Amino acid sequence: xxxxxxxxxxxxxxxxxxxxxxxxxxxxxxxxxxxxxxxxxxxxxxxxxxxxxxxxxxxxxxxxxxxxxxxxxxxxxxxxxxxxxxxxxxxxxxxxxxxxxxxxxxxxxxxxxxxxxxxxxxxxxxxxxxxxxxxxxxxxxxxxxxxxxxxxxxxxxxxxxxxxxxxxxxxxxxxxxxxxxxxxxxxxxxxxxxxxxxxxxxxxxxxxxxxxxxxxxxxxxxxxxxxxxxxxxxxxxxxxxxxxxxxxxxxxxxxxxxxxxxxxxxxxxxxxxxxxxxxxxxxxxxxxxxxxxxxxxxxxxxxxxxxxxxxx
Amino acid sequence: xxxxxxxxxxxxxxxxxxxxxxxxxxxxxxxxxxxxxxxxxxxxxxxxxxxxxxxxxxxxxxxxxxxxxxxxxxxxxxxxxxxxxxxxxxxxxxxxxxxxxxxxxxxxxxxxxxxxxxxxxxxxxxxxxxxxxxxxxxxxxxxxxxxxxxxxxxxxxxxxxxxxxxxxxxxxxxxxxxxxxxxxxxxxxxxxxxxxxxxxxxxxxxxxxxxxxxxxxxxxxxxxxxxxxxxxxxxxxxxxxxxxxxxxxxxxxxxxxxxxxxxxxxxxxxxxxxxxxxxxxxxxxxxxxxxxxxxxxxxxxxxxxxxxxxxxxxxxxxxxxxxxxxxxxxxxxxxxxxxxxxxxxxxxxxxxxxxxxxxxxxxxxxxxxxxxxxxxxxxxxxxxxxxxxxxxxxxxxxxxxxxxxxxxxxxxxxxxxxxxxxxxxxxxxxxxxxxxxxxxxxxxxxxxxxxxxxxxxxxxxxxxxxxxxxxxxxxxxxxxxxxxxxxxxxxxxxxxxxxxxxxxxxxxxxxxxxxxxxxxxxxxxxxxxxxxxxx
Amino acid sequence: xxxxxxxxxxxxxxxxxxxxxxxxxxxxxxxxxxxxxxxxxxxxxxxxxxxxxxxxxxxxxxxxxxxxxxxxxxxxxxxxxxxxxxxxxxxxxxxxxxxxxxxxxxxxxxxxxxxxxxxxxxxxxxxxxxxxxx
Numbered sequence: 012x013x014x015x016x017x018x019x020x021x022x023x024x025x026x027x028x029x030x031x032x033x034x035x036x037x038x039x040x041x042x043x044x045x046x047x048x049x050x051x052x053x054x055x056x057x058x059x060x061x062x063x064x065x066x067x068x069x070x071x072x073x074x075x076x077x078x079x080x081x082x083x084x085x086x087x088x089x090x091x092x093x094x095x096x097x098x099x100x101x102x103x104x105x106x107x108x109x110x111x112x113x114x115x116x117x118x119x120x121x122x123x124x125x126x127x128x129x130x131x132x133x134x135x136x137x138x139x140x141x142x143x144x145x146x147x148x149x150x151x152x153x154x155x156x157x158x159x160x161x162x163x164x165x166x167x168x169x170x171x172x173x174x175x176x177x178x179x180x181x182x183x184x185x186x187x188x189x190x191x192x193x194x195x196x197x198x199x200x201x202x203x204x205x206x207x208x209x210x211x212x213x214x215x216x217x218x219x220x221x222x223x224x225x226x227x228x229x230x231x232x233x234x235x236x237x238x239x240x241x242x243x244x245x246x247x248x249x250x251x252x253x254x255x256x257x258x259x260x261x262x263x264x265x266x267x268x269x270x271x272x273x274x275x276x277x278x279x280x281x282x283x284x285x286x287x288x289x290x291x292x293x294x295x296x297x298x299x300x301x302x303x304x305x306x307x308x309x310x311x312x313x314x315x316x317x318x319x320x321x322x323x
Numbered sequence: 324x325x326x327x328x329x330x331x332x333x334x335x336x337x338x339x340x341x342x343x344x345x346x347x348x349x350x351x352x353x354x355x356x357x358x359x360x361x362x363x364x365x366x367x368x369x370x371x372x373x374x375x376x377x378x379x380x381x382x383x384x385x386x387x388x389x390x391x392x393x394x395x396x397x398x399x400x401x402x403x404x405x406x407x408x409x410x411x412x413x414x415x416x417x418x419x420x421x422x423x424x425x426x427x428x429x430x431x432x433x434x435x436x437x438x439x440x441x442x443x444x445x446x447x448x449x450x451x452x453x454x455x456x457x458x459x460x461x462x463x464x465x466x467x468x469x470x471x472x473x474x475x476x477x478x479x480x481x482x483x484x485x486x487x488x489x490x491x492x493x494x495x496x497x498x499x500x501x502x503x504x505x506x507x508x509x510x511x512x513x514x515x516x517x518x519x520x521x522x523x524x525x526x527x528x529x530x531x532x533x534x535x536x537x538x539x540x541x542x543x544x545x546x547x548x549x550x551x552x553x554x555x556x557x558x559x560x561x562x563x564x565x566x567x568x569x570x571x572x573x574x575x576x577x578x579x580x581x582x583x584x585x586x587x588x589x590x591x592x593x594x595x596x597x598x599x600x601x602x603x604x605x606x607x608x609x610x611x612x613x614x615x616x617x618x619x620x621x622x623x624x625x626x627x628x629x630x631x632x633x634x635x636x637x638x639x640x641x642x643x644x645x646x647x648x649x650x651x652x653x654x655x656x657x658x659x660x661x662x663x664x665x666x667x668x669x670x671x672x673x674x675x676x677x678x679x680x681x682x683x684x685x686x687x688x689x690x691x692x693x694x695x696x697x698x699x700x701x702x703x704x705x706x707x708x709x710x711x712x713x714x715x716x717x718x719x720x721x722x723x724x725x726x727x728x729x730x731x732x733x734x735x736x737x738x739x740x741x742x743x744x745x746x747x748x749x750x751x752x753x754x755x756x757x758x759x760x761x762x763x764x765x766x767x768x769x770x771x772x773x774x775x776x777x778x779x780x781x782x783x784x785x786x787x788x789x790x791x792x793x794x795x796x797x798x799x800x801x802x803x804x805x806x807x808x809x810x811x812x813x814x815x816x817x818x819x820x821x822x823x824x825x826x827x828x829x830x831x832x833x834x835x836x837x838x839x840x841x842x843x844x845x846x847x848x849x850x851x852x853x854x855x856x857x858x
Numbered sequence: 859x860x861x862x863x864x865x866x867x868x869x870x871x872x873x874x875x876x877x878x879x880x881x882x883x884x885x886x887x888x889x890x891x892x893x894x895x896x897x898x899x900x901x902x903x904x905x906x907x908x909x910x911x912x913x914x915x916x917x918x919x920x921x922x923x924x925x926x927x928x929x930x931x932x933x934x935x936x937x938x939x940x941x942x943x944x945x946x947x948x949x950x951x952x953x954x955x956x957x958x959x960x961x962x963x964x965x966x967x968x969x970x971x972x973x974x975x976x977x978x979x980x981x982x983x984x985x986x987x988x989x990x991x992x
Contacts, residue, residue, distance in 0.1 A: 028943045031915035039862045068738075073854055102864055103889035107856030109910060110899040114852070116906055123913055127864075127894045237854060417874035417925055429903065432930025433874050506876015506900050546879050633879070637974040670974045672956050673926075746882050753883050757977050766975045775957035782926060857882055857897045 019050045022149065027122060030149050034124060037141045045141055045277065051148035057266075058090075058147040059253060062169045063157045064197075065178035070204040072108040073236040074178060074245075075157040080115050081246050087152035088120040092142065094158035094168065097129035104128070108157065122151070128158075136167035137280065140273035143171060166197070171269050173262060174199045174252050176245070179218070181210035198222070198229050200248050206233035206241065290315055338594040339752075340551035342714050348706035360604070360709065363658075363699045367607035369600050369712065370700040371658040372623040377696035381409075383661035384686045385462060386679055387629065389414030389438035391786040393449035396439040400454060402676065406683060410661060411454070411492075412462040414438030415472070420507040422468040422841030425790040434787035437673075438464075442794050443836045447475040448482070457485040461492035462537070462627065462661075467509035469496040470518050470824060471840050474831040477530070481832075493534035493583055493627070496522060499560040499732055500539050502851070503741045504546040509841060512733050514848035518823060519564060520571040523578040525824035534583040536564060537627060540602075543741075544587035545633050547749020550598045551715055553587060555722030556732070556741050558606055562723070563732040565614055575614050579621030588650040588657075589631040595650070596702060597711035599626070599657025605716050605723075628654035629663040635670040639765035640776060643667040648685050655689055656702055662686055672779040739855025746857070794836065801834040809833040810843050817847040865893045865989050867918040870907045871900050872935065875925035880952060884920060887978030888985070904934040912944050917989040920981075921968075924953045933966035940967070948989050952976070 021029035036044040061078070063071050072093060079089045093108035106125035115121055126142075128135050139156070146154050158168055169175055177198040201222060203215045215231050222229045230248050234241030256262035293315055300306040336344040345352070361367060364374030373379065386403055389396045400411050415438040418430035424442050425434045434440050441447055456479065465472045473494050480490055498515040501508040508515070519536065526535045540548075540557035548556065561582065568578050586602065588595050606624035610616040630650035635643045644667050651664050664682040666674030674682070690696050702708045729735040736742070755761035762768045809830040816826045830840050869885045871878055878900060885895045896914050898907070911919050919939070921932055932951045939947055951963060952972040960971045970984055 028912050031913055035862060035915045070854070097894070098889065098892075101890055101892040103892040104894050105857050105885055105889045106894060106896045107858060109896055109914075110856040111854055113899075117909060123910075125894075125896050125914055417927075421874055423874075429874060429901070432927035433925055436926035437875075501876070506878065507874070545877075547883075670954065672954065746886075749879050750883055750886050753887075753978060757979060763975075779956050779958075781956075784929075853899060856899070857885055 015047070019047070022051060025150065030122065030145065031124070033145055034142055037145060038126065038138045040138060048141060048144060048148070051145065053148050053150075056147065056150065058143075058151050059153045060143065060172035060174070061153065061155045061249060062172035062175045063155065063178060064159070064169050064175065065202075065204075066180075066183060067159055069178040069180045070236045071157050071159075071178050072111045074176075074202070074204060074234060074242075075108075075155050076112050076115055077236050077239050077242045078245065079121065079153075079155055081242060082153050083115065083118055083121060088150060090122045090146040090149075090151040090154045091124070092139070092146075092154065092156045093123065093125045094128055094135065094156070095125065096159060097127040099129070102127075102129055122146070122149075136171075137276055139168050140171055140269070140276075169197060171273075173256065173265055174249055176200045176202055176249070178202045178204050179214065180205045181208045181214045183214075199252050200245065201229055201231045202241075202245060203231065203233045204236050206235050286316075286319060289319055293318070338550070338591050338711075339589065340549040340594065340715065340718060342551075342594075342711070342718070348710055350706065352706050352710045354713070360600075360703060360712075366611070366619065366622060367604040368623055369604040370703045372603070372625055372660070374699070376658060376699040377655070377690070378699065381690045381696060382655065382659055382686075383410040383460065383627075384408050384683060384690075385410040385412045385627065385661045385663055386683055387412040387414050387462075387464065387663045388679065389416075390673055390780075391435035391439065391782050392789065393439055393441065393446045397450055397452055397454075399676070399679075400450075403679070403683070404454070404459070406680060407687065408683060410460045410462060412464070412663060413450070414464055416440045417507065419472075419837060420465060420467065422471075422509050422837060422845075424836050424838030425787065425794055427838055431787070434790050435782050440786070440790050441472065441475070441837060442790065443797055443834050444475050444478050444831050445793070445797055445834060447472075447479050451476075451479050455485070456480045456483055457489045459491075462495075463492065464495050466495050466498055466501050466505075466507060467515065468837060468841055469494045470522055470827050471831065471837050473522065473533075474824065474828040477828060478831050487530045488532070490530050491532045493537050494522070495539060495585070496536040497539045497560065497564075497585075499563060499736060500542050500557070502736045502853070503543060503556065503560075504548075504745060505542040508851045510844065510848040511851045512737065514844075515851075516563075516567045516733070517571075518844075520568045520573065521822045521824055523568050523581070524571070524573055525822055526581065527573070527577050531581075533581065535578070535581045537583050537585045538564065539585040541585050541587045541629055543745060544589060544631065546745045547633075547752060548745045549748050550589065550591070550594050551718040551722065552741075552744055552748060554598055554602045554605065554715060555719040555726070556745075557584065557586070558602065558609065558719065559723050559726040559732040559735070559741075561606065562609060562613070562727075565610075566731070569614070575610075575616050576618040576621050579610060579614070579616050580618060580623075582621075583660075584624055584626035586626050586628050586654075586659075587631050588628050588654040588659075590634050590646070590650070592649055592653050593707060593711060594715070595653040596657045597708055597715050599628075599654070599659065600700075600708070600712045601716035601719060602626070603658070604712070605719060609723075625660045627661040627663070628657075628659040630654070630665045632665055632669060635665055635667070636763060636766050637670040638773065639771065640667045640671060642765050643670070644681060644685065647682060648689075651685055651689055652693075652695065655695055656700075658700065668776065668779060671776055673782065675778065675780045737854070742855055743858070797834060797836075805833045806830070806835045806839070809835055810839060813840065814843045814847060817844055862917075862991055865918065865985060865991060866896070866914065866916040867893050867920055867985065868896045868898065868907070868911045868914060868916045869920045869922070870898055870902050870910070870935075871922055872902055872904060872907055872931040873923055873925055873927045874901055875923055875927070876900055877924045878922070880924070881920075881922040884922070884952070884978060884981060887982060888920075891982040891986075893982075893985070904931060904938055907935055908938040908942060908944065911939065911947060912942060916947060917991055918948045918950065918985055920950045920952065922952045923955075926954070928953060928955050928963065929959055932963055932968050936967035946990055948985070950981070950984070952981075 063075050082089050095106045097104040104127035175197050219231045360369040363371035388399050416435050417433045419441045423430045523535050526533045538561045540553040543556050544553040603624045607622040610622045630647045647664050664685050666678035666682045668678045726735045759767050813826040813830050885897050888895045936949050949968050951968045
């Protein structure tokens, strides 16, 4: 295990290459590799997690880059996780968001990682929490997570952050209607990007109307990510949201919810692997009954689950 | 009633534009619309822009060349002129095309590689030494910094005592296809368009015979588009330039006669001929109906053609001579105004002098021996050609309407629309080649065992160092007070709405370098970075 | 140590060359072969390419250059990768590259050079056979 010890040492000494390797190991979904996290534990150190989501073409990654730039400028260490969809057929993906990181590429205190939504065995929603924890342990002050806001997996991912920025652009028409329901529940800040396009004001007003139906006040901002217009206001808004959450205990609540969820998922996955193996072993004796129709799979499943628990 | 099909080689026959090709064409395949093709030299110029075409004068035989240093390129130009070439075509290296001096860190490894390195007026003087600028027409493949290179050319003319009014040539100056397909951009779209319209305005007064832009489909096709996409995106870009000039306050008939085009001649012989004819007709209609151009010269689509570089194969390179011959013939039958024929070894390296000569001879054989130049538009009236011309025109018009719906070419390019379409076509083509649905002789069929080709042209590795030494000497020798003053004034004008050309010309005369001039503009204009990505 | 179930490739265009048709076709073909492809666009310096490769923890760096600057750019990428702990990353090159340049490029550490006419399938197969998956 010399290699592993070396990796831990390098990680703790702040070597980005070691970080990149461990992210891969965790992403690969080997549950054992999560034990590495114990070696990296750091008390007290917490990163601020910002999620950016929205439809394709909304300018999320450009906005993420601008946000990162502002945070870097004020001395924070920033990690960016850029998530792109993978092909459901081949599992392959083109991860092209990095192309938009040109303005910040090469800056110190910055780590950029592209992830395919189906690249990890356990699914993205299972891989992201430990990756986020790795980044937190590595010492980043802010972690920005960017993903397309479609699909349950992506929504799950977005729920693992402290503040959610939902981005849209003018001219998506009915998509805005379709977005509303989901947005009201997850958005902390709403952004109409590409505000130099026709219809930006109208989109902003529509969203304000829609968001009024929600439980809390969600600010609606306009930005032009390519030029940085509106980005300072977005930062202030995020800062304000963070301070409010810190003060009223919402932040602690969100973190607890997130950690509990990840803990549950991890514990369940450990059991489920063992359970699956055990069920397969037992089945050899039962399969004839199932095949002939004497016993249905549900009765068999219930009995096996009871036996498994007794054996604990 | 469905006729029973006798067996044919394929279930269906299609060209690169995915247009279904029938077994045979007859009178009913040509509608009255196609019949409205008119005569050569008459609107809508389907059959050619002049009544006499090559009976008057052959097309300009113009081989694109440029290598390493200004000295070596100058020698190649003189050789080509001695061999009977009738126009120059200057290829610049990438640092020059992107506005970096040879001593810029990003230029390292690239100096003199794909063309000649030009850092200052001094290099341009060497490049054009002994070439009378009132006697040749010169085409310069330069886009983002076109204003600077044109200014250098004008400054050399001044030194030769040739008046600007007598200068003849073309700058490519087509930034939109750089964003869409070729990649040598510097400034953002709005500022680039301003540079272009400044050139239009300046030249319409001072250099009236100069073709101020060569709106290029060539590179769009090289990037993988179909023939229809080549026409549609090129003309969409053309529309954007015309609109920008009108918005800048120019009158259409003042600048439109100097617009020229540049197309690819690709593998499908008839599709290419029909493409050139369709492009001419479509542009004539656009200029008249959309922009109200009155001057026939504003309505004429005049174009340069280059045979398709991406159709050359590294395998059995001599086969490329035959490919080039067919493509050159298509360009001539399509009525091109000038032609570059590729050399057989260009899939391997820059061409040798011998290969370039064969390529030029190919044009000369078509012109002087084949007889095709003795009659105008010999294929006009062919059922197939007229039908295909109309099909391509119609399909291209639909694509142009689609680009219009995005708010025009600039917006469509910013959103990656053209880029995505081109990539899709390129990938489809590659898949057809790999599945052998499309045969490429010597590549996926009829292969032979080959030994490595010998005697390829090589760029002398020392050219970079020599260029840097020269540049350092210039920087210390020139009147740096004058340079600084010229650059300061350029910066000021860049921030205003005044025409930039006079200030660029003054900076060039003072021996400010290309990089220094472009850096001034970078500071005022910013730099373009693509936001569209691969998906 | 756990292993990824897929191969990660950085497809990069070093230098000033704007011809990205080949790079984009290769990127798509690798994606269709089930790989994860990181594409960083035009005009990347060797330093930027190496930084991206290390941060993204890729198995393969595929370089494309048609401008003739390969003899300078490709070895530079390999050298920087070695200096920064990425010696195990497979480096491939493609483009208009004369036969006589290939031995020196391979000597410098570029594992294979793909010239015009190469099928994407051949590239996929080479990567599958040679990438050291992490």
